Amino acid sequence: MSSALATRISQEHASTASSLPASLISLQRRRNAVQALETQGLPGSRDENWKYANLRPLEKVRFAPATHTPEALRAIELPPLIAGYSRYTFVDGVLVPELSAPAERPGISVQSLRQRAVSTAQPSAPDARFALLNEAFATDGISIQVAAGTDCEACLEILFVATTDSQAGASYPRIELQVGDGARFGLIERHLGHASSFVNGVVDISVGRGASVQHYRVQQMGSRALWFDTLFATVARDAKYRVHMVSLGALSARSTVNIQLAGERAETGYYAASVADVHQGHDHFVLVDHLVPRAVTEQTFRGVAAGRARVGFNGKVVVRKDAHGTDSRQSLRGLLAGPEAEIDVRPQLEIYTDDVKCSHGATAGKLDDDMLFYLLSRGLDRDTAQRLLKWAFLEDVVARIEVPELRRQIEQSLAGHLNETAHLKGLPYTADGYRASDTPVLR
Numbered sequence: 001m002s003s004a005l006a007t008r009i010s011q012e013h014a015s016t017a018s019s020l021p022a023s024l025i026s027l028q029r030r031r032n033a034v035q036a037l038e039t040q041g042l043p044g045s046r047d048e049n050w051k052y053a054n055l056r057p058l059e060k061v062r063f064a065p066a067t068h069t070p071e072a073l074r075a076i077e078l079p080p081l082i083a084g085y086s087r088y089t090f091v092d093g094v095l096v097p098e099l100s101a102p103a104e105r106p107g108i109s110v111q112s113l114r115q116r117a118v119s120t121a122q123p124s125a126p127d128a129r130f131a132l133l134n135e136a137f138a139t140d141g142i143s144i145q146v147a148a149g150t151d152c153e154a155c156l157e158i159l160f161v162a163t164t165d166s167q168a169g170a171s172y173p174r175i176e177l178q179v180g181d182g183a184r185f186g187l188i189e190r191h192l193g194h195a196s197s198f199v200n201g202v203v204d205i206s207v208g209r210g211a212s213v214q215h216y217r218v219q220q221m222g223s224r225a226l227w228f229d230t231l232f233a234t235v236a237r238d239a240k241y242r243v244h245m246v247s248l249g250a251l252s253a254r255s256t257v258n259i260q261l262a263g264e265r266a267e268t269g270y271y272a273a274s275v276a277d278v279h280q281g282h283d284h285f286v287l288v289d290h291l292v293p294r295a296v297t298e299q300t301f302r303g304v305a306a307g308r309a310r311v312g313f314n315g316k317v318v319v320r321k322d323a324h325g326t327d328s329r330q331s332l333r334g335l336l337a338g339p340e341a342e343i344d345v346r347p348q349l350e351i352y353t354d355d356v357k358c359s360h361g362a363t364a365g366k367l368d369d370d371m372l373f374y375l376l377s378r379g380l381d382r383d384t385a386q387r388l389l390k391w392a393f394l395e396d397v398v399a400r401i402e403v404p405e406l407r408r409q410i411e412q413s414l415a416g417h418l419n420e421t422a423h424l425k426g427l428p429y430t431a432d433g434y435r436a437s438d439t440p441v442l443r
Contacts, residue, residue, distance in 0.1 A: 052312030066169030107150030141174025162193030237263025
């Protein structure tokens, strides 16, 4: 981070510190975060794990928290509710009850972080410097406590909506989720927003013994927005944590994920799809740390880059010396859909014990000529054949989404990105009558 940028962050924090809620994060913790940023600096293109991220637009960002107006609230059009899920809506990082649809859930406690002090310590995991920025400026968030044995597989939807231009202020979403032993929990996390917002989020998750969590994450920010995100997760013995990440929007998007498999036979799956066009840049860094024996990791990534876009995925698995019996699988694939597009897929394995079963595969290239020829020989025109192949490529990830309404909404958004909307309009997906034209968009 340049000295000028570090100075500006410190100045903006000093000018806003008195207005930041101490009930969320104490002033001393915020000062510590700013001091750590001054020492460590935000990442740059010379940092190995950040060289594919587009960080240049940060020079024009105002880091002080944004404030929304009543006019901005009235202009918001949200996606339809997902059946079975209670909704909580945050606008510019602050909970807005009038846009939410909460419901009482047995064994589930949900609170705004303004009413409940943050319990997590200052971030210290690798590549967590943007989490420090969130720690310094966050204005609200959500705390979710799931009691042991609770069964709420279709449970909560959290919407984060940004309405402010990045030069006027930033949005700092926060989620804290603690899932008790033996519980089952489903969470949908969606990010929508203004064409040129700056969003910097933090998610902290603890999955108890024998628990199971399905976490769906959808990034659909505006075409010139900046979206940075840091996720921490700890998975206990016999627990399962599944992440389904779909990245479609933003000029520059970066997701940094740190997952610790801390209990024997813990399992995690990370399934990501990323579609970028024009000058978009999508970057993912996913670190899974195997600390104990017989834990399981699966990483599946499918990325499509068109125009002059750049898509990167860095999947790193670390197997510690006591983590014998580890089972790790990585399948990372990128599809180039433009002559100036770029795909960077990078599997990494660090193994410190001999008793493991680890495999990885990474490919980046254009559409399969043989498959394209096969479809053309069946009478399809070239554009339609190419769209079908792209669709099939992404379905490796999208088909894993087990919430039908959410999957249909994501497929409709993907259709728009792949220029298929005209072909899908009016055609039902399933026998329940859903049609592609039914899904509204954020204005």
